[in-house]
Amino acid sequence: MLLTLTGVEKSYPTSEGPLKVLHGIDMVLDAGRSLALTGESGSGKSTLLHLVAGLDSVDAGQILLAEQDIAQAGDAARAALRRGTVGLVFQQFNLIPSLDVAANLAFQARLAGRFDAAWMAELAGALGLEGLLARYPEQLSGGQQQRVAIGRTLAAKPRLVLADEPTGNLDEATGDAVMALLLRLVAQTGAGLLMVTHSARLAARLDARLHLSHGRVAG
Numbered sequence: 001m002l003l004t005l006t007g008v009e010k011s012y013p014t015s016e017g018p019l020k021v022l023h024g025i026d027m028v029l030d031a032g033r034s035l036a037l038t039g040e041s042g043s044g045k046s047t048l049l050h051l052v053a054g055l056d057s058v059d060a061g062q063i064l065l066a067e068q069d070i071a072q073a074g075d076a077a078r079a080a081l082r083r084g085t086v087g088l089v090f091q092q093f094n095l096i097p098s099l100d101v102a103a104n105l106a107f108q109a110r111l112a113g114r115f116d117a118a119w120m121a122e123l124a125g126a127l128g129l130e131g132l133l134a135r136y137p138e139q140l141s142g143g144q145q146q147r148v149a150i151g152r153t154l155a156a157k158p159r160l161v162l163a164d165e166p167t168g169n170l171d172e173a174t175g176d177a178v179m180a181l182l183l184r185l186v187a188q189t190g191a192g193l194l195m196v197t198h199s200a201r202l203a204a205r206l207d208a209r210l211h212l213s214h215g216r217v218a219g
């Protein structure tokens, strides 16, 4: 199993005392499978994604990612796991403005020590970016920027792709096209995909769905 969560609990400190956001989450995701994380605003979706990404630590429970327990890992170990195993795609594209598309695409793969020119060229082709490699992010449309952001993440060949409303900033037609590319490329690499979405329509395109309600799995 690529990802297993067992009894994951998380609270945030607030001025009125701890706010419990996740109350014992259990979930599994296999390599090559995609899972939509849905739920109303404030149900804990982003919190869960951040924990799996190793961006924050759990209060209790276990997160096994590629046989490693990230819940109990220290900051340095979590950072290493993040670079080596996990790829993130967010609603904000966060491209590096001073780098052209080719350099943005290569950036994370180089950081992870996994730059592969042939894979990069294949990705650029699949994402329709060949003619845009010398442009800078500000010279791209939103849909083009999100395709670069997806390419940048997949270039490093992550075993798990975490996406938070990745097409939330795009119009429906562009978002649908970008989503189709993301699903196709994730399937091609055999990675797992965990994606937060508010859209039941998008959630239905993934293999499975986990619905959160007030920090609990509701279906």
Ligand SMILES: Nc1ncnc2c1ncn2[C@@H]1O[C@H](COP(=O)(O)OP(=O)(O)OP(=O)(O)O)[C@@H](O)[C@H]1O
Residues within 6 Å of the ligand: 012, 013, 014, 019, 021, 039, 040, 041, 042, 043, 044, 045, 046, 047, 048
């Ligand atoms: N750093 C924080 N400190 C205190 N409370 C927080 C913090 N981050 C999130 N919360 C609270 O935790 C709860 C869950 O937030 P989270 O962002 O995980 O929800 P979500 O399901 O992703 O919501 P949305 O769909 O609106 O993005 C909310 O009540 C939120 O206000």
